[in-house]
Amino acid sequence: MPTIVFIHPDNRSESIDAVVGESAMQAATGNGIDEIVAECGGNAMCATCHVYVDENWIGRLAAMGDEENALLDGVATERQPSSRLSCQIKIEQGLDGLVLRLPERQV
Amino acid sequence: MIRPDAEVSGRLTEAPSGAPPIPRVDVDPFSNEFFENPYPAHEALREAGPVVHLDKWNVYAVARYAEVHAVLNDPLTFCSSRGVGLSDFAKEKPWRPPSLILEADPPAHTRTRAVLSRVLSPAVMKQIRDRFVDAAEVKIDRLLAKGSVDAVADLAEAYPLSVFPDAVGLRQEGRDHLLPYAGVVFNAFGPPNELRQTAIERSQPHQAYVQEQCQRHNLAPGGFGACIHARVDAGDITEAEAPMLVRSLLSAGIDTTVNGLGAAIYCLARFPEEWARLRSNPTLARNAFEEAIRFESPVQTFFRTTTKDVDIGGHGVREGEKILMFLGAANRDPRRWADPDRYDITRKTSGHVGFGSGIHxxxxxxxxxxxxxAMLAALARKVATIEITGPVKRRYNNTLRGLESLPITLKAA
Incomplete structure (x- = not known):
């Protein structure tokens, strides 16, 4: 089970066990990470599962698609080069230790 | 009500060996009795099995969350291009030209869907947000001045009508056709009962209005409608497709939110503890609305059509069969939701199927x-009490669940 480290806006870090094949959004919402809202349930429509990927990890994720790129223009907090939608990050064994920073708000 | 021992004869492919017969359920989900109180029937449908057969309309149905979610997320097996109502476009002429997005499958759907997704994107919402919030506050101030109002006509209908047609860029004249047109659209997904037949018979003037408003020259610059037409210039859609995509906004953009807002106000009026929680923390407004969508499911049902012989929960269903999805039953399935019949404004609502799921x-x-x-936040900040002060009357529609009348008295905070 890959571990994902979520860093809350107050810098508190929380490690959770994710399941290979699920999305980082599902791992978060299934483990009580309240900062991930995911209003659309993972359909890449709402941009409320925004995360900032740690700089050591951003290059190791699969590239984003056009839809995700367009949605990121609408996130509630500032879009940064490390911004991704966690519903589009698929958990693989190679992502064990992935560090995702949570934004202050999603709406 | 349930006859689980009876097999649906002659309509099934050979079921997997040992599979029990598909339960037959004697329920008409398009009857006034059902509309008044669908919950006992929802439970019976869920408990009967993962897939059931509705003898009344000779159609299969799924009512459990897992199966509804699975059908919604397998659009190649459960297609939309044969219509998302009971009428099978492969066998019957549609009552209007089919929607280019709702009643389409990939790959055709992918292109038109992308256009509407961009026109209604999170980034666009940021631009219109202040206008929608201001209009909600003005509306609540006016209703507070009146005190006693009908939450359906004066609020759930009046507020969307005060913001959405402007956002689309519609002309002022003729907007009174919008709700009747949507009423026809959502009745027409149902079976050929009186609701559907009467609605279609009377639809001509509403259809004529909508067709005219969808033309480029009738849409104000900067609105959603003009933004759709601008995609013609970009080569993403044809000149003939643009008005049809504007039509989708007018079909599905108003009556749905009317019933969503009505559901939320009805919930908050009925559950004072939740109203108190919202008042003490208005930032819960967005989730309180979302939970009302789960709880009431303003869009109750949609159909799909099987494109091949399929297995649903161990039962075989042949190619070319209509499958009715009970979104409202899925949203209260105890297999998925804790305490599903409770309206809880802090519930984790992600995953509910009140807005559907998947590509559609x-x-x-x-x-x-x-x-x-915007509306619930304005209510929470400005209103102390919402009291139901008269008979609550339900509105009957083959797809939409909502009220005809909800008399309330608002007291200022």
Whole structure:
């Protein structure tokens, strides 16, 4: 089970066990990470599962698609080069230790 | 009501060996009795099995969350291009030209869907947000001055009508056709009962209005409608497709939010503890709206058509069969939701199917949430009590669940 480290806006870090094949959004919402809202349930429509990927990890994720790129223009907090939608990050064994920073708000 | 021992004869492919017969359920989900109180029937449908057969309309149905979610998320097996109502476009002429997005499958759907997704994107919501919030506050101030109002006509209908047609860029004249047109659209997904037949018979003037408003020259610059037409210039859609995509906004963009807002106000009026929680923390407004969508499911049902022989929960269903999805039953399935019959404004609502799921999930969901959040936040900040002061009357529609009248008295905070 890959571990994902979520860093809350107050810098508190929380490690959770994710399941290979699920999305980082599902791992978060299934483990009580309240900062991930995911209003659309993972359909890449709402941009409320925004995360900032740690700089050591951003290059190791699969590239984003056009839809995700367009949605990121609408996130509630500032879009940064490390911004991704966690519903589009698929958990693989190679992502064990992935560090995702949570934004202050999603709406 | 349930006859689980009876097999649906002659309509099934050979079921997997040892599979029990598909339960037959004697329920008419398009009857006034059902509309008044669908919950006992929802439970019976869920408990009967993963897939059931509705003898009344000779159609299969799924009512459990897992199966509804699975059908929604397998659009190649459960297609939309044969219509998302009971009528099978492969066998019957549609009552209007089919929608280019709702009643389409990939790859055709992918292109038109992308256009509407961009027109109604999170970034666009940021631009219209202040206008929608201001209009909600003005509306509540006016209603507070009156005191006693009908929450359906004066609020759930009046507020979306005060913001959405302007956002689309519609002309002022003729907007009174919008709700009747949507009423026809959503009745027409149902079976050929009186609701559907009467609605279609009377639809001509509403159809003529909508067709005219969808033309480029009738849409104000900067609105959603003009933005759709601008995609013609970019080469993403044809000149003939643009008015049809504007039509989708007018079909599905108003009555749905009317019933969503109505559901939310009805919930908050009925559950004073939840109203108190919202008042003490108005930032819960958005989730309180979302939970009302789960709880009441303003869009109750949609159909799909099987494109091949399929297995649903161990039962075989042949190619070319209509499958009715009970979104409202899925949203209260105890297999998925803890305490499902409780309206809880702090519930984790992610995953509910009130807006659908998958590639056809409501493309206007962000507009709906913006309206819902703006209205409930204004109520929470400005209103102390919402009291139901007269008979609550239900409105009957083959697809939409909502009220005809909800008399309330508002007291200022």
């Amino acid at each position: 999930m409501c493309v206007g969901q962000l507009v709906a949430r913006l309206e819902g959040e």
